[in-house]
Amino acid sequence: MDDGRIASPATERYARKKEAILAAATAILNRQGVKGMTLSDVAAKVGLITTSVTYYYRKKDDLAAACFMRGVERLDALVGEAAKAPDAPSRLLAFLDLYLDLNRRVRLGEAAPLTSFTEMRALKEPLRGSVQGAFNDLFRRVRGFFEGPQFDHLDKRDRNARTHLLLEQLFWTGSWLRRYDVEDYGRVRDKMYDILVHGLTPKGAGGHAAWAPLPLPDPTPQSSEGQEWRETFLVAATRLINQRGYRGASVEDISAQLNVTKGSFYHHHEDKDALVVECFERTFAVTRKAQADARALGADGWTQLSSATAALVAYQLSEHGPLLRASSMGALPIEIRHEMVQGYNRGSERFAAIISDGVAEGSVRAVDPMIAAHMINSMLNAAASLGVWVPGLERDEAAQLFARPLLTGLFSK
Known part of the structure; x- marks a missing residue:
């Protein structure tokens, strides 16, 4: 803590339980969507009664919004780390590597599930606006990968389209990565990076x-x-x-x-x-x-x-x-x-x-x-x-x- 005090056991228990609820809710949200997720399902998954979950999140939409916001936070941390690389290709490689490593840890049970953002718009206002705003901020930071003198040939529409393309390539790995063993993720990363940077055109073709x-x-x-x-x-x-x-x-x-x-x-x-x-x-x-x-x-x-x-x-x-x-x-x-x-x-x-x-x-x-x-x-x-x-x-x-x-x-x- 900033003031040097040590967190109490009760505070630590609260934080652990909150993280467990978010992880359980994210798994259900990914599978059943905002409308299909219920507080009772989340409670059952973490061994609580429904009223105990409402102590942390009063309504289902509050919990769904928290899942989306946590997903944005996790991705934002990866973007911030990747942005430290010296040039655009190395930033892209770092972002891809960090995302696939997080995916690997999720698959091994070492990290909470990744959030699917496909149902963000199913939230009700004002929560939808807050979540969408946070995601838009993340989108702009990823768009920074395509900014600088070397990208003067791209206008804002080009940058937006390529940012959307890059993010969706990462998000949609969830639909096909399980065809590969986690030991193969390094090769998958290299092949994805190769395609993202060089495309499929033969050498010499502009x-x-x-x-x-x-x-x-x-x-x-x-x-x-x-x-x-x-x-x-x-x-x-x-x-x-x-x-x-x-x-x-x-x-x-x-x-x-x-x-x-x-x-x-x-x-x-x-x-x-x-x-x-x-x-x-x-x-x-x-x-x-x-x-x-x-x-x-x-x-x-x-x-x-x-x-x-x-x-x-x-x-x-x-x-x-x-x-x-x-x-x-x-x-x-x-x-x-x-x-x-x-x-x-x-x-x-x-x-x-x-x-x-x-x-x-x-x-x-x-x-x-x-x-x-x-x-x-x-x-x-x-x-x-x-x-x-x-x-x-x-x-x-x-x-x-x-x-x-x-x-x-x-x-x-």
Whole structure:
């Protein structure tokens, strides 16, 4: 303590119990969202009764906000440490290393779970504004990685887009890192860093010269005759679920968005899980179609890869977008979730196949195809919220601003 006094055992017990509550609540929040988390579930996880938890956090939203704020604090500490490095590449490497090491310690049970920020907007005001403000401050500090004379070629929109891309690459590692043993994290770090700095373009290819994706056909799934309303329904549901989270988007909300009754909703879907599955199936179909159309170009791997990613990023901002964010999988029943994860993985494997073919022919730089594919999928997921960080972004600008930096390198011109 600042005044030199030693903390009492009671104060230490209070602090330990508070940390245990935050850790338990974060795990439940990540899995069930703000609406699905209950104080009774948190209490049971730490061996308390519900009224004991309210001694620390009076309401559920207070506890959820505290989880988000603690997550921001932990990330801010990593950013502050990484910022001590002498240049942009070494700051990026330090940030990546620190984040993956924290992820490793979480996985080994040595640290509290990392906070998922996908449901920040599900909080009620004024808590939402406070949490969002803290996250925006963190975002600005990470954006500092892209500031200085060497980045004069980037305007504020470029810096915002690349900061969003970098943060989401770290956040989305949670969806694929468990495919690797913790002993492999050092290699994962090196491969991610290599891709983030150098992209996938072969040596000697400049960023602008290499970025020439070909236009692809619209990948929107074709509705059967008389079923056009279904596409409208799925687009509206996807937008609402992405915005409010799986549990935050109620059947009433979805029905109201479409100006239909709950009865009409249940006439077409057995329950909300069935709707989310259909939204995921549509997302997989769009991704699959874009990949197939890129393959059909008969061009080299780089052209196929850049064309597919450009088309999908632009799709996110189209009247048919966005695609359903993968974070909604966590709230599904386990048997349905497994099937959706498999669909998501098949999309990654198709990207990995395109990358592998490109490496073999020399049109794509030699990278780890599977890690690169996961990073591309992470970028595509993040594109759904790109407009939040780059207000006024036009659809035809999105791929240049967001897909190209991943494929040609975060520090490229």
